[in-house]
Structure formats: structure tokens, C-alpha cells
Amino acid sequence: MKPDFKLLVFDWDGTLMDSEARIVSCVRAATQDMAIETPADEQIRDIIGLGLKEALEKLFPGSDAPFKERFIDFYRHYFLHEDSTPSRLFPHVRDVLDYLASQDYLLAVATGKGRPGLNKVLQETGLAPRFHATRCADETFSKPHPEMLLQIMDELGVTPADTLMIGDTEYDLQMAINAGTHGLAVSYGVHTVDRLNQFNPLGCLDDISELSDWLKQ
Known part of the structure; x- marks a missing residue:
């Protein structure tokens, strides 16, 4: 019962x-700003639901704290201010x-x-x-x-x-x-x-x- x-x-x-499309878009934009290889959209979708630090550990294994902090700053800038992908x-x-x-x-x-x-x-x-x-x-x-x-x-x-x-x-x-x-x-x-x-x-x-x-x- x-x-x-x-x-x-x-x-x-x-x-x-x-919000899947917007999250993918913001991750892609952050990788471009950091001049690093952009993961496939399928990889990005797979980490939706995790906290950003944990998501980045899955996307970029072994990345250090400064890398994660910089990436998160870029991601949040796009999500909060720049990205207009509908959610x-x-x-x-x-x-x-x-x-x-x-x-x-x-x-x-x-x-x-x-x-x-x-x-x-x-x-x-x-x-x-x-x-x-x-x-x-x-x-x-x-x-x-x-x-x-x-x-x-x-x-x-x-x-x-x-x-x-x-x-x-x-x-x-x-x-x-x-x-x-x-x-x-x-x-x-x-x-x-x-x-x-x-x-x-x-x-x-x-x-x-x-x-x-x-x-x-």
C-alpha cells in the first residue's frame, strides 16, 4: 500500500x-570563454541535477579548485545575466x-x-x-x-x-x-x-x- x-x-x-537547453548552452559558453574543449551535449545533459562542482568533476576529471571556481563564475554569468535560451x-x-x-x-x-x-x-x-x-x-x-x-x-x-x-x-x-x-x-x-x-x-x-x-x- x-x-x-x-x-x-x-x-x-x-x-x-x-531547462536542459539553457544549461547545455551555458556550459558550452563557459568552455569557450575558458578556451577548453567543449564536452558533447549528451555528456552535459548527463550531469544535470548535480551541484556544479560535482558536475565539473564528471565533465573534467581531476580538475583543480581554481579551475572549478573560474568555470562556475563563467557559467553563472551566462545563466544569470547573458543566456536567453528559453527555460x-x-x-x-x-x-x-x-x-x-x-x-x-x-x-x-x-x-x-x-x-x-x-x-x-x-x-x-x-x-x-x-x-x-x-x-x-x-x-x-x-x-x-x-x-x-x-x-x-x-x-x-x-x-x-x-x-x-x-x-x-x-x-x-x-x-x-x-x-x-x-x-x-x-x-x-x-x-x-x-x-x-x-x-x-x-x-x-x-x-x-x-x-x-x-x-x-
């Missing part, structure tokens, strides 16, 4: 917002969040974004008031470390048994396992369904609009 969840924690990129909420996200709020669920975000990036998109979308707590990878450990989820649960006074982590990557689902919570996958983000299913999520949604009915089942 499915638990009666109290807290729903959402990943951001690839789960609530279709939009997936269809039905607003309606789903409105419904969940009306049902008295606690709602939160756990994201690989840095705080400036998350604040920017929360302001642009007007969704900040919908969430009771948010955590970013520059405030604590990156996914799949459980600390983001543990901090959110502690802040809101919710147990792992009452918490559902919803995301589009293996990093989200592994974080849920590491934190002792439940995991729910979405199929429309950056990682394939086969890859997600290796982490035994409770289900895999093809559209975020399915979440409300899924919770009722």
Missing part, C-alpha cells in the same frame, strides 16, 4: 522546468502545485542549482510562495548525498516515511534511498526510464499532471 505522504520534495531542472515550466506544473497546496501537502525543492539560480527562476515563475522549504547544492552536499532531504525534513518536522522525492535523474532517486525516503521518477527529463528503474522508484510518471491521481491511488 502506498504511504500517505505529508511532504513532497521536487527536483527543479527536468522535473518542474524544461519554461513543463505544462501543468502550476495547476498541479496549486492542487497539492489545496490538499495541504508540504511542498519543497531539492536542486543541484545554486541559490542565485534557484532564486532567479522562483522569482521569474512566481512560484516561491508555493514551497515551504528549498535547498540548493551550494548550501549543503550535492545529490546523491542525503543532506538536502535530511535538512528539509528536519526543518518541516516530517519523517522519511512520510516524504516523497520526485525527480528525473538517478541522482534524485539515489538521494531518496540514501535519506530513507520514497522516490518517484518522471520519464520526461534527462535520464532514461531504464536508468531510473534501476533505483526502484514507486512509479514513473510520463507527465507531471499524473501526480495528483497517482497520489490518490
Whole structure:
């Protein structure tokens, strides 16, 4: 039987917002500014969901701290100020969040974004008031470390048994396992369904609009 969840924690990129193209564009621009070889788009997409330092370790293994700091400065400049690649909420996200709020669920975000990036998109979308707590990878450990989820649960006074982590990557689902919570996958983000299913999520949604009915089942 499915638990009666109290807290729903959402990943951001690839789960609530279709930001893949913008992230890829900003990484490509940063590599050009640093005059280094640009990874393939597939490699860049694969690190979406990780904190920037952890993402750079996967893209550029063995890179040192000064390299990472310089790259992050370039990336954030493009993401926050220069890059105009559209990033939009997936269809039905607003309606789903409105419904969940009306049902008295606690709602939160756990994201690989840095705080400036998350604040920017929360302001642009007007969704900040919908969430009771948010955590970013520059405030604590990156996914799949459980600390983001543990901090959110502690802040809101919710147990792992009452918490559902919803995301589009293996990093989200592994974080849920590491934190002792439940995991729910979405199929429309950056990682394939086969890859997600290796982490035994409770289900895999093809559209975020399915979440409300899924919770009722």
C-alpha cells in the first residue's frame, strides 16, 4: 500500500522546468570563454541535477579548485545575466502545485542549482510562495548525498516515511534511498526510464499532471 505522504520534495531542472537547453548552452559558453574543449551535449545533459562542482568533476576529471571556481563564475554569468535560451515550466506544473497546496501537502525543492539560480527562476515563475522549504547544492552536499532531504525534513518536522522525492535523474532517486525516503521518477527529463528503474522508484510518471491521481491511488 502506498504511504500517505505529508511532504513532497521536487527536483527543479527536468522535473518542474524544461531547462536542459539553457544549461547545455551555458556550459558550452563557459568552455569557450575558458578556451577548453567543449564536452558533447549528451555528456552535459548527463550531469544535470548535480551541484556544479560535482558536475565539473564528471565533465573534467581531476580538475583543480581554481579551475572549478573560474568555470562556475563563467557559467553563472551566462545563466544569470547573458543566456536567453528559453527555460519554461513543463505544462501543468502550476495547476498541479496549486492542487497539492489545496490538499495541504508540504511542498519543497531539492536542486543541484545554486541559490542565485534557484532564486532567479522562483522569482521569474512566481512560484516561491508555493514551497515551504528549498535547498540548493551550494548550501549543503550535492545529490546523491542525503543532506538536502535530511535538512528539509528536519526543518518541516516530517519523517522519511512520510516524504516523497520526485525527480528525473538517478541522482534524485539515489538521494531518496540514501535519506530513507520514497522516490518517484518522471520519464520526461534527462535520464532514461531504464536508468531510473534501476533505483526502484514507486512509479514513473510520463507527465507531471499524473501526480495528483497517482497520489490518490
